[in-house]
Amino acid sequence: MKGIDKPLDVGFAPSWSDRLLRITSAGRALRDAALAVALAFAVTACFIVLSGHNPVLAFAHMARGAVGSEDALSFALNKSAPYILAATGIALCFRARIINIGAEGQIAVGGICATWTALHFGTLPGVLPIVAALFGAAIGGGVWACIAALLRIGRGVNEVISTLMLNFVGLLMVGEVLNGPMGEAGAGFPQSPLVPDGALLPMLLSGADLHIGILIALAASGLAALVLWRTPFGFGLRVLGASASAARYAGVSSTRLLLAVMALAGALAGIAGGVEVLGVQSRLIEGFSVGFGFKAVAVALLGGLDPLAVIPAGLFFGFVEAGALAMQREIGVPSSLVDVIQGLTMAFVLCARGLDRRQRRV
Template identity: 40%
Template sequence: MTKNQPILPILLPILSPIVAIASALLVGAILIAFSGNNPVTAYTVLFNESLTDYYGFASTLTKTAPLLLAGLGVLVALKAGQFNIGAEGQIYMGGLGSTLVGLYLPGLPAWIHLPLALLGGFLFGGIWGSIPGYLKAVRGVNEVITTLLLNYVALNLVGYLVQQPLIEPGAPSPYSPLLPETSWLPIILPQTQAHAGILVGLIAAIVLWVVLARSPLGYQIEAVGMNPTAARYAGMSVKRTIILVMALAGGLAGLAGSSEVLGLRHRLFDQFSPGYGYDAIAIAFLSRGNIAGVVATSLFFGALRSGANVMQRSANVPVTVVYAIQGLTVLFIAISFALERRFKFQGIFKPQMNADEV
């Protein structure tokens, strides 16, 4: 950075998510105050219970795991200039893949069964993600439309399977038989539901960082995302890269479904995801393309989800306020993107040169 280069464009990617979250919390505080409750008390309960209490923090980790994996799936697609709106459907397909491996490959030792179940979730999610990737690369079909529509296909497919061929005999509601314990993700905090899915997410984040920052594939993904025409001119296969990156995005989101099924529920339920795939879109955009940002934002969203019910019981604040805060966070980050683009277009961020530099 030269002495005359403005510092604002450098700080903006860091400040924008912070300002967006702070603004959402401020508006949330106003909503809480209008409901006749104390915002300070509500937020104190929310974050104390979700981050400092042993059982509350365990619940936060449980909810952070699928958010982190799905957020990475959306992020890697964005790196290649693709908008993966289908993480929710990929979560369902990943849960289905892990369930099938868990149920139909019994008798295996845990050190084989569990990795195979995770691999099944990754492959099912990856195949589901590669469908819009192929349609975009080969047929030119907009991936936003195909990924969004495939969400409903996946959700209804899983719903049909757990109501018909995969249903537990005599089950009072649609769910599959219990998976063998050899396919379960181990508990990492005793006497809680916190499982090793969070470790899977952190390992996936590290591997993805290495791939994007230290490998030819990562360079190719970045090149296609920045300028597909130039990447094609340089000899890169843009079509193959798009299909590959969408498959990778689907696989990571599929692992989020595996985390829910193998770590928390131990069977496949109808509508088992509470919207993690849609939260992942906000997480990826808030991270501004930074993998560490995805980890931090996933933890923030996990804490919101974990502390929402406690806040309702202790501070008499409806859970819907938390969902309003999440929505407002997305709104404010979108506003920050729009302002940033406008400033760049108007040349406000262009560095100024003095006579000596001309």
């Protein structure tokens, strides 16, 4: 047991060399991300020129649409919160080489559970309705993610396949409940009744739509970083990701870690769904979660699988999407170009990291 305890202590009390390695790794990830973003915007500028528009003017309108007013800033931050929450959980999974791409379904199930809890417990006093609804969202997302974990543990089903398939099931569940027990009678669109005011997320700014979801996301990422770098659980994730045989030698249970990290990632994605319902939509609507989960994978990769670096990556995605709408409205550049920017950014990041690994092997 003593031989096992020593490396576990290193995991949450790192030496100066370990800290230096982390700083170097973070700096490399930041450099790659910055270069990828610059190249993505440069290539996108070429597409804008080919469409007959001025790229400088287009990007200026994009920036104004993201941060040019209090309402624009609020919209961008609200957009970023689900990305940060879901990507934080995905980053923890990827650290252990557990390929969880099921955040889309986990967000959907989290939204369902948050809505159901808010509708049934929305009259509780104080902040209890909000706490209950977010807790319900976390439970729903966590349980949904654990289905994939149990399939891998019990049947050896690859989590890439199971999480991908569960995404579609989760999305279809939203439509099913809205056309069934949770649907608003007489509504012309599949939607739930409005959530009681007591269960809605409080606003941070008077006269603006900025809710506390961004604070929840920042707190979750900070706590996830502490878990990853300062606890035996986080050390186990990193050892498992580095070498499964080393993890077995250190006494790390891959089965327990798989179940625990999938439950944690699913809970964070579920909370992301709850934040979107309780902070933006005020009710459950069909398609509310489409796109968040798959883009959260890109956010996690852009952040170098570091929970703290996920924050600027999530903000980047949220602000670019918010600004793209203004760009289309003001000068007619299609807002779909935001998908080009995001896709090119990921392509360049992955290329840069692939080159880094090749250089370190040489």
